[in-house]
Each structure stands twice: as structure tokens, then as C-alpha cells.
Amino acid sequence: MRENFDVIIAGTGIAGLTTAVTCRDRGLSVLVITKNERAEESNTHYAQGGIIAAAPGDSADLLARDILEAGCHYNNTQAVEHFARKGPDLALKFLVDTLQTPFSRKEDGSFDFTGEAAHSIRRILHFEDHTGDTIETALLEKAAAIGVEIRTGYTAIDLITNRHHSRDSEELYRDPEVLGIYALENATGEVHTLLSRAVILATGGLGNIYQFTTNPASATGDGIAMASRAGADIINAEFVQFHPTALFHKDIKRFLISESLRGEGARLTDRFGKPFMHKYTEQEELAPRDVVTRAIYEEMTTQGSEYMFLDLCGHYSGKEPIETRFSRIYGTCLSGGIDITRQPIPIVPAAHYFCGGIRVDLAGRTSLKRLYAVGEVSCTGLHGANRLASTSLLEGLLWGYEAALDIAKQAENLHKITGRTRSIPDWEVPKGAETFENALIFQDWKTIKLTMWNHAGIVRTHKGLERAQADLDYHAHRITRFYREAILNRDIIELRNGVEAARLIVGAAMHNTRSIGCHYRKS
Numbered sequence: 001m002r003e004n005f006d007v008i009i010a011g012t013g014i015a016g017l018t019t020a021v022t023c024r025d026r027g028l029s030v031l032v033i034t035k036n037e038r039a040e041e042s043n044t045h046y047a048q049g050g051i052i053a054a055a056p057g058d059s060a061d062l063l064a065r066d067i068l069e070a071g072c073h074y075n076n077t078q079a080v081e082h083f084a085r086k087g088p089d090l091a092l093k094f095l096v097d098t099l100q101t102p103f104s105r106k107e108d109g110s111f112d113f114t115g116e117a118a119h120s121i122r123r124i125l126h127f128e129d130h131t132g133d134t135i136e137t138a139l140l141e142k143a144a145a146i147g148v149e150i151r152t153g154y155t156a157i158d159l160i161t162n163r164h165h166s167r168d169s170e171e172l173y174r175d176p177e178v179l180g181i182y183a184l185e186n187a188t189g190e191v192h193t194l195l196s197r198a199v200i201l202a203t204g205g206l207g208n209i210y211q212f213t214t215n216p217a218s219a220t221g222d223g224i225a226m227a228s229r230a231g232a233d234i235i236n237a238e239f240v241q242f243h244p245t246a247l248f249h250k251d252i253k254r255f256l257i258s259e260s261l262r263g264e265g266a267r268l269t270d271r272f273g274k275p276f277m278h279k280y281t282e283q284e285e286l287a288p289r290d291v292v293t294r295a296i297y298e299e300m301t302t303q304g305s306e307y308m309f310l311d312l313c314g315h316y317s318g319k320e321p322i323e324t325r326f327s328r329i330y331g332t333c334l335s336g337g338i339d340i341t342r343q344p345i346p347i348v349p350a351a352h353y354f355c356g357g358i359r360v361d362l363a364g365r366t367s368l369k370r371l372y373a374v375g376e377v378s379c380t381g382l383h384g385a386n387r388l389a390s391t392s393l394l395e396g397l398l399w400g401y402e403a404a405l406d407i408a409k410q411a412e413n414l415h416k417i418t419g420r421t422r423s424i425p426d427w428e429v430p431k432g433a434e435t436f437e438n439a440l441i442f443q444d445w446k447t448i449k450l451t452m453w454n455h456a457g458i459v460r461t462h463k464g465l466e467r468a469q470a471d472l473d474y475h476a477h478r479i480t481r482f483y484r485e486a487i488l489n490r491d492i493i494e495l496r497n498g499v500e501a502a503r504l505i506v507g508a509a510m511h512n513t514r515s516i517g518c519h520y521r522k523s
Contacts, residue, residue, distance in 0.1 A: 007196055007199075008033070011042065014400065015399065032149065035490055042136065044393065045132050049124065049129070051135070054092055054123075055088070058088070060085045068080060068384070073384065075383065094397060095138070101127075103125045114264070117283075118289075119263075128325060130328055153185065153187055154183045155494075157181075157493055158229065159199065176369065179196070179420070184490065195421045198371075199371050202375045203222045206240075209452050209498050217254070232367050233367040234504055237508035242350060242351055244296055264312075276299050310344060310345045351457075358373040362402060374400045385519060448502055455467055456468050480496065
């Protein structure tokens with residue numbers, strides 16, 4: 001099936017939905033697709049801590065300083081200044097005034113701003129520890145109210161570009177442009193040719209290329225891989241941030257223990273109950289994530305332990321009961337037999353956030369015409385070598401909003417593709433395509449995850465990265481051949497994207513011999 005829209009957006013997190021709502025408000029036809037069966041399934045949905053907003057006593061200069069310090073001054077200063085100047089006010093204007101998002105408040109009705117590691121002031125809005133899903137719900141309700149079309153179960157396969165796909169030879173002499181997306185309808189196996197005047201990638205991160213991650217299962221690096229294949233610039237791919245504290249439990253996977261627990265007094269301890277962060281930094285538990293992660297990793301290695309502990313009971317400084325302030329964490333841990341009001345929480349570091357991505361400017365424009373990227377899939381340069389806590393939701397909101405304004409402003413120019421898309425062919429299924437066993441896909445994923453965890457994870461070495469590169473090159477060749485011979489499904493598409501994303505990270509990590517931020521090299 002061939003369809004035409006003004007705007008196509010891949011991804012239903014805060015970045016994608018903010019772009020969609022803002023574009024639709026300005027009269028553009030918008031299609032949002034997600035490979036998941038539920039629109040709310042995204043990294044945003046699982047975000048616990050909160051979002052930076054304009055807080056009493058704060059300033060753009062102070063926020064910018066904190067971002068630069070956490071990012072090891074590797075940041076794009078223009079992006080940092082833009083974010084610090086415009087972002088906090090937009091959070092209140094868009095999320096509170098427009099969407100009526102019910103953030104937690106104090107008894108006097110003022111917002112209950114909380115603090116997190118490496119922030120010099122309490123500036124983070126939250127709704128208990130359900131911030132992400134609260135924002136996600138508000139955005140989906142707004143999108144439905146104004147007529148944004150959202151299709152679930154649609155897996156993006158590849159970006160449609162004039163040079164790669166057009167049958168009109170004249171397109172070879174034009175600058176590369178993105179004209180749409182080929183998308184698989186998971187339920188039927190049909191591949192749709194979705195054409196548009198602008199495409200926005202808001203596909204989130206890539207945590208699932210690692211053995212341990214806080215990300216949902218859908219975070220497989222799809223947007224990064226698609227953009228790279230289309231020729232877009234990818235930068236800072238070596239900077240993968242590991243969250244210090246994911247729940248270590250045999251039955252509960254991918255569950256993050258929010259940094260805000262440490263902001264409210266929780267202490268990191270070893271298996272004997274002894275605190276250890278004072279040995280690594282004066283900031284102790286409130287040090288930047290890369291510092292805390294490596295401290296935990298070092299203690300685990302030294303003691304031969306698979307995990308450490310985060311102890312909230314007896315150290316909690318908040319006013320609300322723990323069961324209320326951290327209701328999701330309390331309930332999830334309790335379901336696994338851990339009462340966080342009485343017991344320390346077993347934790348392990350896990351792949352959490354991709355600080356690199358598709359290079360974009362202040363309006364979310366990539367190096368390819370008509371292609372925008374917003375949220376975690378993009379690299380604005382805001383985070384530098386390490387992300388400051390609670391910046392990611394606001395980055396997605398701000399750049400999603402800015403991208404939509406730019407698209408609306410460029411509407412007349414975008415209309416110039418009318419007629420050119422007729423030369424774009426529909427998807428062709430290769431002759432002799434066959435169905436492959438899921439066991440083969442599972443085995444390849446297991447290899448990718450272990451390779452990345454062991455050789456391109458928290459601590460990296462030249463020899464380890466060389467080994468990872470060789471192994472991934474071998475598997476990428478096999479997987480590409482596998483992909484070309486297969487009847488497509490979501491699993492095969494994700495595997496193809498995952499190995500490509502892994503190769504991008506390893507290549508960048510080998511190139512950058514400087515140990516900085518969350519890219520830590522021993523040699």
C-alpha cells in the first residue's frame with residue numbers, strides 16, 4: 001500500500017509525540033508509527049526520575065554549568081545554552097499549561113521539585129516515580145484529541161531516499177533526500193510504502209545490544225542503523241551511559257532503580273553493608289553516573305560479587321512515605337520479595353542511555369534533507385561525554401517542539417517533492433525468501449549482547465575492542481545475508497539493526513583513544 005503524508009514520525013515517546021502534536025496543531029497531516037503493539041510502550045513510559053523545569057532559585061547559567069560538568073565539557077555549547085535558556089520554561093508551558101500533566105506538589109500547592117546526582121539545585125519535576133508514564137499518557141490523550149494518526153505494530157525497515165530507491169535517473173544528480181519509510185505491518189507481513197514531505201526519527205535508544213540494560217525490549221538501535229544506512233552523520237557513538245543501579249533479581253529484568261533514591265539519601269554499600277563511594281569521590285552517591293557506575297563495577301570486581309546494594313531504609317530524607325514517593329519501585333521490589341523500607345536493594349550497573357546518535361542542529365535537522373531526528377536517537381551534543389540526570393525527557397520535548405516548528409515553517413519548500421515520489425517503487429519480496437527459526441535469531445542476539453558487554457561496556461581496552469570489531473564484522477556479514485534471504489518479520493529487522501548499531505559503537509570507541517565520561521578506556 002502507498003500512502004502520502006506531510007509528516008511521518010517513527011516513535012511514540014516524548015520526542016515523537018511532542019513533534020506529532022505540534023505539527024498537527026499547525027495543520028499538517030501526521031502519521032506516527034511504532035513497532036510495538038501498544039502506543040505507550042517506549043523508553044519515556046519507563047522513565048522514573050523526572051524532567052527538568054523552571055524552578056525557584058535556578059538560572060540558565062547554573063543549569064548549563066551542571067550539564068557541562070557532567071558532560072566533561074565535551075558538549076556542544078550552543079546546544080547546552082539553547083537547552084538551558086528555553087527548555088525549563090517550555091516544560092511548564094507545554095506539559096503543565098497545555099497538557100495539564102499532574103506533577104507532584106507540596107501541601108501549599110507548589111511543585112515538589114526533587115534533586116538528583118550532579119545537580120546543584122532541586123529543579124526536577126516528577127509524579128512520584130511514575131513521571132514517564134504520566135507524561136506519556138498526557139501526550140497520547142492530546143494526540144487523540146487533535147486527530148494524530150498512530151499505527152501500532154508497524155516496524156520501520158528502511159528510510160526511502162531519492163538516490164537509493166528512485167527509478168528516475170535524474171535523482172542521482174540531486175542532493176540526497178529522505179522521501180519516506182518502508183514499514184512492515186507486523187500482523188500481516190505487508191510492507192507499506194509511506195511517503196512524506198518530512199520524516200522524523202524518534203526511535204529511542206539501543207540498550208538491548210548489551211547483556212544488561214534498563215531499556216524496554218524494543219530499544220534495539222533501529223533509528224541509528226536506518227539513518228547510517230541512508231548516509232546520515234552519526235557522532236559520539238562511543239558514549240553509552242550505564243545506569244549505576246538496575247535491580248539485580250532472577251525474575252525481574254530491565255527494572256531501573258531511579259537515581260532520585262540517591263537524591264533522597266540512599267547509600268551504596270557492599271555485601272557486608274559497608275559504604276564505599278567515599279573512596280572514589282567527594283560527591284559520594286551524588287557523583288555523575290559514570291563515576292558511580294565505575295565505582296560499583298570496581299567493587300564488584302574486587303570482591304568477586306555479581307552485585308552491590310542500595311540502602312534507602314534509615315537514610316531516606318524525603319517527607320512523603322517511601323511507599324508513596326517511590327511507589328513503582330516499592331511495588332516492583334516487593335513483588336520480588338524485597339521490602340525497600342526495611343531491606344537494601346541488590347543492584348547492578350546496566351546500559352541505560354545512548355549519548356551519541358544522529359547528528360542534528362538546534363532544529364533537529366540531520367545531514368540529510370527532509371530527515372529530522374529527536375530524542376535519544378539523535379545527538380544534539382547536549383550531553384557531551386556523559387548525560388546529566390533528567391535532561392533526556394526535556395531534550396526530547398524541546399527538540400521535538402523545535403523540529404515541528406521548523407517543519408511547519410518550511411512547509412512550502414517541503415511541498416516541492418510532489419510528483420517526485422511517483423518514481424519510488426514499492427517493496428519487493430526477494431525470490432525464494434524463506435522463514436527462519438527463532439532459535440537462530442536468539443543465538444545471534446546472545447552473541448552480540450555478550451560481545452558488547454564484555455568488550456565495549458563499562459571498561460574498555462584496545463584488545464577487547466579489536467576482538468569485538470572482528471566478531472561483529474563476522475556476524476554482520478552473516479546477518480545481512482540472512483536478512484536478504486528471509487521473509488521479513490520484526491525480529492529479523494531488529495537483529496539487522498542491532499548488529500549495525502553495535503558496530504557503530506565499537507568503531508567509535510576504537511577511534512577515540514581518550515578516556516572521558518562514559519567512554520572509559522584502560523588501554
